[in-house]
Amino acid sequence: VDFVPFGDGEKGMAKQIWVWSPLVVLFVLCFLLWQGMRLDPHKVPSNLIAQPLPMLTFKRLNNDSVTTTQLIGNVDLLHVWASWCLTCRQEHLFLLQLAKRHHLRIAGLIYHDSVANIQQWLQERGDPYQMVLFDPNGDGILALGIYGTPETFIVDQHGIILHKHIGDINPRNWPDLIKYLPKLKAAI
């Protein structure tokens, strides 16, 4: 009997499919896994894009209460940070520049930190913030879906969340963020 590895005719075609299909499946799997390696599981997309800021009450540095309603129309960025956060330390200079150069109104939402630490930081390093917000029991942090520092929400004049940026703001990623800021976009 002749040994014909892939046969011929119609039966041969069917056999070829059987032979090659595992290899095809393997390649598809490899491609998906390779794609998966490029994803960063620590960058969790926000569930609040295109939604209004949740109604919350924060404390300011002087212990006054401030609600979301008072933020709407008065802030462009809601920046989540802490004095123990090293990345926040690195980006601070750039935030100072942004606030000064573009008249960007930044609200700083403090994540797990004390009033004393924050006051000391702002005195030593300068204060780019329109207002500093504390969230003593963590309700605001949870309602905004915050899970680390620094995180930044870009908010429009009606209090709608346009974008969330995870990680520091720096001269390299700033051009990508500026797209979401209507008033700056017009100026550029």
Place this chain on the structure above:
Amino acid sequence: MGRLLLVLLFSLTAVAKTADVYPLPTPEQRLAFQHLTTELRCLVCQNQNLADSNAELAITMRGKIHRMLLQGKSEADIKEFLQQSYGNFILFSPPLTWQTLGLWLLPFMVLASGVLLAGVKLWSWSVRL
């Protein structure tokens, strides 16, 4: 045996600790607390649930879950609240939607194709015999 006892000893203290830190009046609420903290993901140390994690975020979330239960909120209410702000990623078991359909169906499709393959092969062998 000794190791087993050791494990049992520490698991008991863990349960006792949770009950001390987050006291709840009814057994239903205690059960709800246990369910929620084991079924929700800590987004900081992503492969740990809220019960196991000691990250600041997990502590904040446990506190919030506790407060919401004391306010009389149901397990579903609390899950919905956290899912609303953190998205489906916070759930260890994602809901069945159009987006996750493949995720849920793929294992069954693979199983079905395996059974089909085995069936066809067995049939062709039995025919040849």
